Amino acid sequence: MKKNSSFRFRVAALLLLFFAAAFLLPACRNGDPGLYLLAAAVPGIMLFLLLLPAGFLTPDRPALSCVLPLCGFGLLATVYRSPDETLSQGLRCAASLFFLFSGAVLVRSFRPSVPSAFLAALCGLGMFSCPLWSPDLSFSLAAGGMALLLISAAAFLALRLRLPALLVVIGGMVLLLYGQDISGAAVWGICFVLLFWSASDSLLWSGVSLVCAGGLFALFNGFSQVPDGPGTFSALSRIVAMPLLPQEVPPEASADVPPDSLFFLFGEQYGLIFLFCAVLLLILLLIRGASVAQHTRKSFYASVALGAVLLLGLDALFFLYAAVGFLPFRPESFPFLTASLPDLFAHFFLLGLLSGISSRNDADLEEDSRLAMLAH
Amino acid sequence: MKTTRHRIRVIALVLVCALFSVVLWTARAIWIPASGGGQDDPSAASASLLSDPWAAPTPAPTGGSAIPTEETGWVEEETLTPEPLFNTFGL
Numbered sequence: 530m531k532k533n534s535s536f537r538f539r540v541a542a543l544l545l546l547f548f549a550a551a552f553l554l555p556a557c558r559n560g561d562p563g564l565y566l567l568a569a570a571v572p573g574i575m576l577f578l579l580l581l582p583a584g585f586l587t588p589d590r591p592a593l594s595c596v597l598p599l600c601g602f603g604l605l606a607t608v609y610r611s612p613d614e615t616l617s618q619g620l621r622c623a624a625s626l627f628f629l630f631s632g633a634v635l636v637r638s639f640r641p642s643v644p645s646a647f648l649a650a651l652c653g654l655g656m657f658s659c660p661l662w663s664p665d666l667s668f669s670l671a672a673g674g675m676a677l678l679l680i681s682a683a684a685f686l687a688l689r690l691r692l693p694a695l696l697v698v699i700g701g702m703v704l705l706l707y708g709q710d711i712s713g714a715a716v717w718g719i720c721f722v723l724l725f726w727s728a729s730d731s732l733l734w735s736g737v738s739l740v741c742a743g744g745l746f747a748l749f750n751g752f753s754q755v756p757d758g759p760g761t762f763s764a765l766s767r768i769v770a771m772p773l774l775p776q777e778v779p780p781e782a783s784a785d786v787p788p789d790s791l792f793f794l795f796g797e798q799y800g801l802i803f804l805f806c807a808v809l810l811l812i813l814l815l816i817r818g819a820s821v822a823q824h825t826r827k828s829f830y831a832s833v834a835l836g837a838v839l840l841l842g843l844d845a846l847f848f849l850y851a852a853v854g855f856l857p858f859r860p861e862s863f864p865f866l867t868a869s870l871p872d873l874f875a876h877f878f879l880l881g882l883l884s885g886i887s888s889r890n891d892a893d894l895e896e897d898s899r900l901a902m903l904a905h
Numbered sequence: 906m907k908t909t910r911h912r913i914r915v916i917a918l919v920l921v922c923a924l925f926s927v928v929l930w931t932a933r934a935i936w937i938p939a940s941g942g943g944q945d946d947p948s949a950a951s952a953s954l955l956s957d958p959w960a961a962p963t964p965a966p967t968g969g970s971a972i973p974t975e976e977t978g979w980v981e982e983e984t985l986t987p988e989p990l991f992n993t994f995g996l
Binding site: 588626723726728729765768769801805808811812815816818819822823831839840842843844845846849853855 | 909910912914916918920921923924925927928930931934935979
């Protein structure tokens with residue numbers, strides 16, 4: 530136990546020193562006071578979150594240890610190009626922490642019942658249908674809607690009401706396909722089919738969900754809406770041209786980069802090794818999420834945790850596969866390494882769900898040890 | 906719940922392998938051009954075609970016998986160095 534804690538302490542200390550230095554270097558070069566502020570604030574907030582005492586609202590430390598460096602990488606992506614953009618990204622990450630705690634509180638206090646599941650479904654479907662009510666909306670609430678629909682579907686599955694769960698999923702897919710969010714519909718469809726397979730006792734319902742998802746795609750001509758073919762939005766040449774190690778001089782901004790593509794900006798500035806570390810951190814987060822899902826005692830929590838892992842993992846998978854040209858979609862956003870505020874909120878909300886379930890698992894273990902002591 | 910735990914493990918494993926696969930593919934895409942093993946150069950492709958003894962020869966020039974070579978496919982007889990391969994084809 531002592532060895533473990535000293536190892537974790539060293540890793541945390543290294544992390545904090547790295548980010549302090551990473552912001553101090555451009556601060557000394559630029560002389561921008563905002564960067565000096567970030568050099569103090571980023572390690573400070575990381576230290577604060579990692580040292581929070583265990584309790585109801587504590588984020589899951591292993592998961593947080595994976596996410597905080599990812600957010601730090603997102604800040605570093607624009608630190609040389611545009612310190613103002615870095616400050617804005619810092620404020621976005623700070624605001625997203627509210628959703629981390631909200632997710633933890635919501636999942637701990639949520640009791641699966643028909644009215645609560647129905648309410649969550651209504652909110653989620655409402656977020657999906659925002660582009661239909663206001664076509665001029667410049668951002669998408671699909672990621673947040675998926676998180677709420679996940680809670681609703683998990684609640685229905687926990688109550689063994691498979692048909693309402695299926696209807697919730699179908700409703701979500703219809704709205705996404707109608708709003709021409711093909712990649713979102715694909716992520717949601719795959720996520721739910723796998724969720725149904727893991728939570729359902731019979732293969733029949735898994736098959737039904739698969740047929741429904743595929744049928745909806747065919748009905749809305751989802752396959753024909755895919756533009757041209759694989760590789761249309763491939764950024765493989767950009768990735769191949771990235772340096773291996775961090776560069777001193779900021780690279781020229783590419784005109785064809787989507788404005789919120791921090792993943793590519795980070796890779797071009799800090800190199801492929803750091804980019805690989807970012808992907809590895811996400812993989813470690815997914816493994817931690819799966820471990821939390823496995824150790825939970827209630828099927829509702831298992832479904833929510835697995836759904837959170839799937840939504841984050843499939844988002845990353847679709848992003849990377851689209852970036853290398855395997856999929857004919859535009860790479861949207863890599864989890865936690867995005868400048869899109871609604872996506873960042875949704876990702877932190879999913880992390881909050883995982884943290885809440887992890888703290889619930891710890892509470893169950895403590896209850897068990899207390900009962901074992903009483904028995905003796 | 907036991908079945909659910911097992912299925913969660915399987916799903917997580919497949920997801921992690923899929924993510925690693927794209928990392929390996931990208932590493933391969935970076936490694937192969939860097940090591941100069943590209944097959945995309947058209948001049949390299951045509952040079953390999955001309956030096957291929959099994960490649961179809963160009964038509965013989967009219968008048969006089971001639972023997973195929975690597976550059977033109979045919980040379981004058983006085984510069985001939987008989988090649989059993991081409992004799993086999995009766996050229």
